Amino acid sequence: MNVSPDRIITKSQSLFSGFMQFVLRGQVVNLAVAVLIGGAAGTLANSFVKNIFTPLITAIFGVHELQNQFVILHNSRVEYGKFLNDFTSFVLIAATVYFFVILPVNKLTSMSYFAPPPDPALRKCPECLSDIPKAARRCMHCTQPVEPLAEEPAGA
Numbered sequence: 477m478n479v480s481p482d483r484i485i486t487k488s489q490s491l492f493s494g495f496m497q498f499v500l501r502g503q504v505v506n507l508a509v510a511v512l513i514g515g516a517a518g519t520l521a522n523s524f525v526k527n528i529f530t531p532l533i534t535a536i537f538g539v540h541e542l543q544n545q546f547v548i549l550h551n552s553r554v555e556y557g558k559f560l561n562d563f564t565s566f567v568l569i570a571a572t573v574y575f576f577v578i579l580p581v582n583k584l585t586s587m588s589y590f591a592p593p594p595d596p597a598l599r600k601c602p603e604c605l606s607d608i609p610k611a612a613r614r615c616m617h618c619t620q621p622v623e624p625l626a627e628e629p630a631g632a
Contacts (some may be wrong), residue, residue: 515570522565523567525564525568545557601615601622602620610625611624
């Protein structure tokens with residue numbers, strides 16, 4: 477089987493262009509950016525807990541090296557200090573995502589929501605303001621008699 481080098485180059489170029497089309501789609505790029513920013517936020521939160529929060533807790537409660545605190549139960553070492561650091565990091569990251577991502581996105585979504593246009597086959601009852609068919613002679617909600625609307629000409 478004899479394969480020409482030109483055929484190999486053409487095949488690899490089509491593979492590369494297909495890969496580039498996949499990578500340059502909006503969702504893939506957005507996901508990559510989100511992962512990078514999330515990793516950076518995690519590093520920042522861990523640094524805050526390790527370098528600021530933990531020393532403050534140790535200064536307030538007089539415990540040295542909170543991360544190294546442990547209890548021995550039935551010959552097992554329970555390292556609650558590391559857990560408290562990790563838990564604090566998680567809470568900080570979750571609060572950051574909630575307050576700086578979820579709330580603003582929800583606010584923007586609610587501001588951009590528009591009510592659907594009114595149904596042209598309905599009108600408001602003059603008594604209870606419920607939606608009723610235009611041809612109705614009595615409101616189906618409050619049973620108030622209503623005047624039927626004059627039909628619009630077909631060419632209007």
